[in-house]
Amino acid sequence: MEFRHLRYFLALAEELHFGRAAQRLAISQPPLSVAIQQLEASVGARLFDRDSKGVRLTPAGEAFRGSAQALLDRAEDACALAREVQAGEVGRLRLGFVGSTLFNGLSAWLQVFQASHPKVEVIVIELNSQDQIDALLAEELDLGLVHTDRLPPALASQPLYSEPFLACLPAGHPLASLEQIPLASLSDQPFILFSRKGSPDYHARIVEICRQHGFYPRLQHEGRHWLSVVSLVSQGLGVSIVPAAFRQAGVQGAVFRPLAEAIEASAVFAAWRRDSASVLRARFLTNRASKA
Template sequence: MATSAAAAALSRVELRHLRYFLALAEELHFGRAAQRLAMSQPPLSVALQQLEAAVGARLLDRDSKGVRLTPAGESFRTSAQALLGRFEDACAQAREVQAGEVGRLRLGFVGSTLFHGLPDWLQAFQASHPRVEVVVIELNSQDQIQALLQEELDLALLHTDRLPPALACEALYDEPFLACLPETHAAAAKRRVALASLSDQPFILFSRRGSPDYHARIVEMCRQQGFYPRLQHEGRHWLSVVSLVARGLGVSIVPAAFREAGIQGAVFKPLAETMERSRVFAAWRQDSAPALREAFLAARRGG
C-alpha cells in the first residue's frame, strides 16, 4: 500500500514543484520566493498546495508572522534536494555520453594496426577522454564483421570495405605489400623481389575463412603475374603467417607494417612489380550512436 501510494504521489509531482518548494524553504517568504522564481505569488501558492496534496503531509506552516517548515517539511527538504541533485547529475551524465565524453568503446583491430600507430592513437584518445573505457580485441576482419553485426563491437579496424548493408566504413590508410621471406631464402639478399620468381615456392597465406577478401587479393596478385600460389599453410593472424615464414616453412606477401614486428628469421623486401596496396578501414553499424566512434576517429586525425 505504501509503495503504491508513493508511486501515485510521484505521478502527480513535477520537478517544478520541488524547485518551488526548495526556493520557499530558503526564503521562508512567498513574495521573495516568487520574485526569485520569476513568477507571481498566486501560482506559487497553488503549486505548493498541489505538492502537499501529492505528498500527503503538511510541509509549511503559514501565519501572519511568515512561513515555517514543519518537521515533515524539513525532512522532505533534504530528500527533495537529493532528488534534484540526482536528476541534475543524470542530465549531466546523459549530455556527456551524447558528447562521447564518458562510456565504453569496444574496439576490434587487425594485428597490422599495432605497428601502424594504434598504440599511440589509443594513448591520445585516453588522454583526452579519461572517463571512456576502451576494450580492445584482436580479431581478423571476418570475425570483426560478425562481431559488429552481433553488436559485440562498437568499432572495427579491418582490411576490407566489402561489408554487409548494415555496416558503414571509412578508409584510414594504405601501405604497400612486401614479400616476406625466410632469412635463408636465396632472394633474401636482393633489393627487390619479383613476385613471379616465387611461383615455385610454398606459400603461407592469411586464412580464407578469416579474411576472404584479403586472401582473394593476394591470390589475384599472383595470378596477374602468371601463377597461382602453391598454398602450404594458412594463418588466422598475420603474425602467425610471418612466424611460419621465419621458421622456413614458406614465403608470403604481407602488409608493410609487419616489418616492424621484430620477428627473427623473417625478412621483408619490396616487390618489383607495381601492386595494389594493403588498406585498413574503420567500420561500424549504420544504426550505432556516433559520439564515441567520432571522438575516437578524431583522436587519430588530431581533431
C-alpha cells in the same frame, strides 16, 4: 509531484518567506503558494507551518528537504549525462582491429583520443576482418578496422590508409640476400597465407597478385592473424606476402624485402553499421583525421 514542486519547496525552505522565494524563482507569490499546497497534497504531509510569525519547516518538511535535494541533484546528473552522451563526451566505444594497425599508429591514436575524451570507455578487441564483420552485424562492435571494403549492404566503410605489401622470408632463405624480390622467384616456394575464413577478400587478393605474375601460390599453412603468418615464416615453414607494418613487429627470424613489381597496396578501412548513428564513432574517426 513535479520537479518544479521540489525546486519551489527548496527555495521556500531556504528563504522561509513566500515573497523572497517567489522573487528568487522569478514567479509571483500566488503560483508559489498553489505549488506548495499541491506538493503537500501529493506527499500527504504538511511541510510548512504558516502563521503571523512567518514560515517554518515542519518536522516532516525537515525530513523531506534532504530527499528533495537529492532527487533534484540526481535529475540534474541524469540531464548532464544525457547531454554528454549526445555530445560524444562520455560513453563506450567497442573497437575491433586487425593486427597490422598496432604498427600503424593505433596505440597513439587511442592515447590521443582517451586524453581528449577521458569519460569514454574504449574497449579494443583484436579480430580478423571476417570476425569483425560478423561482430558488427551482430551489434557486438561499434567500429571495426578491417582489411576490406567488400562488405555486406548493412555496413558502411571509409578508407583509413594504405601501405605496400612486402615479401616475408625466413632469415636464412637464399632470396633474403636480395634487395628486391621478384614475385616469380616465389613461384616454387611453400606459401603461408592469411586464412581464407579469416578474411576471404584478403586471401583472394594475395592469390590474385601471384596469379597476375604467372603462378598460384603453393599453399603450405594458413594463419588467422598476420602475426601468426609472420611467426610461421620466421620458423622456416614457408614464405609470404604481408603488409609492410609487420616489419615493426620485431619477430626474430623473419626478414622483409620490397617486391620488385608494383602491386596494389594493402588498405585498412573503418567499418560500421549503416543504421548506427554514433557520435563517439564519428569523433573517434575525426580525431584520427585531425592527427593524420
